[in-house]
Amino acid sequence: MGGALSRSAVTPQITINSADADVPIIPPIVLLMVLTTAAAAAKLTGARIRFLPDEINALKVRLGLFALICAVSVHVHIDVLEEMHNAGSGLAFTPTAGIATGGPFAYTRNPFYTILIFLQMPALAIAFDCGWLLFAIAPMFVWLSKVVIPGEEAFLGLHFGKEYAAYLDSTPRFLLN
Template identity: 30%
Template sequence: MSQQDDHADIPVLPPLVPAATILLGLALQFLWPIGFLPGDSGNWFGWLLLATALSFAGSAAWEMKSARTHVHAFKPATSLVTGGAFAFSRNPIYLAMAAAVVAIAALANSLWFLLLAGPTALALQKIAIEPEERYLERKFGSEYLNYKVRVRRWL
């Protein structure tokens, strides 16, 4: 694998996917507000889920930093990280991004965000996860394939 090819072939920065979702959800909620929760009952759930998602993503980033590999998808992976959050999900940072959209749905009491959460997860899978998996299979071979057998993609 040449140095130029030593990264996942991802077309856009993955955080742009949930960012676009949030912008679209805000626009839809502004134009056609649709709530799905009574009163402010989603606040505690939304804050709890958002805190959990951020903690999970932070833990995963810390594991990657500790392993001296890149968090940035456009840079080479120097090692396969399988501990910490990666023991529960092969994609804890992307899982956290999708969970953050659900958290915002609860916080904003917006059915739009909730409806956009599934397509956001699917977009992350197609745009980022699948290309990353192909790259990691090429780079780490059977070590990554064995990891895929042990750990689920999302949860």
């Protein structure tokens, strides 16, 4: 589809990563990989800001916490994907035939981004004991809130009208309004 948002008889498909995209963004997973690389580099060069107390700073403890948080993240991620599939809702590269409003979407309109901000980024910060990743959460939250999500909401509002407007009114963008 791409370009300016317009109503169409075909199943809408949101586009990203191009100058005329519906949501001109770098996918958050790419940014997460960049942050992981930066955290590893900070650890290797000694430029990291340590934030964990010594009692839980042992590698096996950090990796255990990381694994636990990742397990929760993967579980929620699977629930999100299942709910999207059941609703006919697609990712950025697949058609969107409906909007997901059940499961995790009943608590937040953006469960993928909620997972990223509240689980995945803190998990990486713990794994690397790197405070820089904690500092990166605020700009990531702002970027998602001010750039990414408004584009997605405009796309969904255009294609799903009143149904999506009702969902906007009843469900917070993140966990709290």
